[in-house]
Amino acid sequence: MTRVISGIVKLRRISLNGKVVLITGASSGIGESVAAEFYRRGAKVILSSRRQSELNRVMESLINSEQSDAYPPAILIMDVSDLDSIPAKVEEAYRIHGRIDIVVNSAGVLSRAEVIESSLSVYQEVMQVNYFGVVALTMAVLPRMIQNKRGHIVAISSVQGRMAIPRRSAYAASKHAVVAFMDSLRAEVADAGIYVTSIHPGYVKTNIAHVSLTAQGDAYGQEDPNIEQGYDPVDVANEICDAVECNTQDLVIAPFVPNLLIYLRTVFPALHFFIMKRIAKSENYY
Structure with missing residues (x-):
C-alpha cells in the first residue's frame, strides 16, 4: 500500500487502549473496518449509523x-x-x-x-451527509473537547477532496469542503490540545458503488471495477488508526497515479486538466 503523509506527525504514538471513539458510518465499509480496528486496539467503541440491524451485526461481530x-x-x-438531531444524539453518546x-x-x-x-x-x-454532517457533529463535540x-x-x-475527477462533481465538492473545514479547524484548535486529522483514501473495496446516487438520486445498484480493485478496507482501517x-x-x-494527479493539480494544472479531459471520455471512470 502506498501512502503519502503531509503535515506534522507526532513521532511518539499514543495508546488507543481505553479511548472512547465515536464512529459514524460504522454499519458498513470503511467505518465498519475502522470500528473493528479501534476495537482490536482496546478502544471503547461507539458504533453510529442510521441502520439498527446493521449496527447490531457489527456489534455482534466485534463481540465474537x-x-x-x-x-x-x-x-x-x-x-x-x-x-x-445531532446535538441531542451527542449528549446521548x-x-x-x-x-x-x-x-x-x-x-x-457517493x-x-x-x-x-x-x-x-x-x-x-x-x-448534507458528507459535509454538513461533519460540521454539525464537530460543532456538537467541540465545546466539551476545548x-x-x-x-x-x-x-x-x-x-477527490484533493482533486476532482469527471462525473463526481457533487461528491468531490463535498469532500473538498470537508478538507477546507478541517484545515481551518486545525489551525483554530491547535493550542487547545485538540488534534485534527484528514484522511484521503483512494478506491477502497466497499459497497459504496451499489448505494451511490445517480443523476436523479436513485441507487446506482452496480459494481464499479475501480472500487472492486481498490484497497482492502481492513488495510485502510489499519492506516487510519496508525x-x-x-x-x-x-x-x-x-497508489502512485492519484498522488501524481494531486501533485500536478498544484504544480502543473494545465497538464492535470488535460488528463481529466481524457478521463472524461473514458467509460472506465463513469
Whole structure:
C-alpha cells in the first residue's frame, strides 16, 4: 500500500487502549473496518449509523472476535443528515462513557453523474451527509473537547477532496469542503490540545458503488471495477488508526497515479486538466 503523509506527525504514538471513539458510518465499509480496528486496539467503541440491524451485526461481530477482553461496543442510532438531531444524539453518546476522546466522521454517500444530467437535490443530499454532517457533529463535540483540553476529530475524506475527477462533481465538492473545514479547524484548535486529522483514501473495496446516487438520486445498484480493485478496507482501517495514534494531520492512502494527479493539480494544472479531459471520455471512470 502506498501512502503519502503531509503535515506534522507526532513521532511518539499514543495508546488507543481505553479511548472512547465515536464512529459514524460504522454499519458498513470503511467505518465498519475502522470500528473493528479501534476495537482490536482496546478502544471503547461507539458504533453510529442510521441502520439498527446493521449496527447490531457489527456489534455482534466485534463481540465474537478474538478481543474477548475488550470493552463492550455500544450503539448510537444517528442520522448525520438530520442536522437538528445531532446535538441531542451527542449528549446521548456522552452518557455512555462520560466522555468522547475521538470522533471519526466516516458516514458518506457517493454520487456519479455529469453536471448537465444531475438534479440539484442530489447535490443537496450529498452535501448534507458528507459535509454538513461533519460540521454539525464537530460543532456538537467541540465545546466539551476545548473545555477538557483534549480530543481528536477525524474526517474520512477522499483523494477527490484533493482533486476532482469527471462525473463526481457533487461528491468531490463535498469532500473538498470537508478538507477546507478541517484545515481551518486545525489551525483554530491547535493550542487547545485538540488534534485534527484528514484522511484521503483512494478506491477502497466497499459497497459504496451499489448505494451511490445517480443523476436523479436513485441507487446506482452496480459494481464499479475501480472500487472492486481498490484497497482492502481492513488495510485502510489499519492506516487510519496508525494516523490517529501518531496524531498525523493529513494522510493520503492511494497508489502512485492519484498522488501524481494531486501533485500536478498544484504544480502543473494545465497538464492535470488535460488528463481529466481524457478521463472524461473514458467509460472506465463513469
